[in-house]
Amino acid sequence: MRPQTVIFDLDGTLVDSARDLMGTLNFILAREGTPALPVEKAHSLLGAGARALLERGFAANGQAVETARMDRLYRDFLDHYNEHLADETVAFEGVEPALVALKARGLILGVCTNKMTSHSVRLLEALKLSPYFSAICGRDAFAWFKPDARHLTLSIAAAGGDPASAIMVGDSKTDIDTAISAGLPSVCVDFGYTDIPAVELGATRVISHFNALIPAIDAINAQYAKRVAAS
Numbered sequence: 592m593r594p595q596t597v598i599f600d601l602d603g604t605l606v607d608s609a610r611d612l613m614g615t616l617n618f619i620l621a622r623e624g625t626p627a628l629p630v631e632k633a634h635s636l637l638g639a640g641a642r643a644l645l646e647r648g649f650a651a652n653g654q655a656v657e658t659a660r661m662d663r664l665y666r667d668f669l670d671h672y673n674e675h676l677a678d679e680t681v682a683f684e685g686v687e688p689a690l691v692a693l694k695a696r697g698l699i700l701g702v703c704t705n706k707m708t709s710h711s712v713r714l715l716e717a718l719k720l721s722p723y724f725s726a727i728c729g730r731d732a733f734a735w736f737k738p739d740a741r742h743l744t745l746s747i748a749a750a751g752g753d754p755a756s757a758i759m760v761g762d763s764k765t766d767i768d769t770a771i772s773a774g775l776p777s778v779c780v781d782f783g784y785t786d787i788p789a790v791e792l793g794a795t796r797v798i799s800h801f802n803a804l805i806p807a808i809d810a811i812n813a814q815y816a817k818r819v820a821a822s
């Protein structure tokens with residue numbers, strides 16, 4: 592039996608990246624003569640990747656952007672963000688000790704994010720967290736991305752894990768819907784980027800700090816073991 596795999600979302604789960612993402616959004620908005628948005632807006636704008644962030648950013652200012660212009664703005668967004676992705680972004684409190692403890696238990700860890708893979712790798716390298724992960728799979732890693740379950744199942748496979756016992760850890764409806772459609776249990780952090788309260792997303796467990804992650808995983812394993820035993 593392969594070791595259990597834990598797959599993490601990135602923005603709003605492992606890292607507090609709202610300032611740098613909103614900073615790049617505001618750089619593009621300002622350049623296009625559109626008002627800036629406060630960083631608090633990140634909760635309703637993030638979670639579906641950079642293109643959705645841009646579209647939602649313009650929509651929040653009552654503007655629809657036609658496809659060709661959006662294609663250009665999206666490229667500019669990615670270029671600008673590439674230079675600023677670790678300016679103010681930090682790991683949430685307790686992330687590294689939790690990763691150390693999970694690795695000490697022999698678990699396989701991976702990342703499944705709607706951020707671009709290159710940005711995700713560079714950010715995790717800048718924060719010195721990349722060595723913990725066997726795979727870092729962004730929106731462009733496969734032909735499908737969250738909430739499509741295949742983004743998650745292919746990330747588990749890329750990490751060398753077994754989907755039968757894997758767990759997803761995320762912060763948004765996108766993550767929990769992905770886990771549900773992959774038939775996997777999930778842990779939702781309640782400090783990420785979502786307008787919908789974490790407890791309403793349908794996750795198996797909700798945590799408010801990374802020091803609660805291992806107890807949550809233990810509880811999920813006990814619950815699932817009971818299910819298996821009862822069937």
Ligand SMILES: O=C(O)COP(=O)(O)O
Pocket residue numbers: 600601602603636637638639640641644703704705706
């Ligand atoms: O930043 C986003 O919009 C998505 O990124 P996430 O999938 O890591 O949350």
Ligand SMILES: [Mg+2]
Pocket residue numbers: 600601602603604638761762763783784
């Ligand atoms: Mg997220």
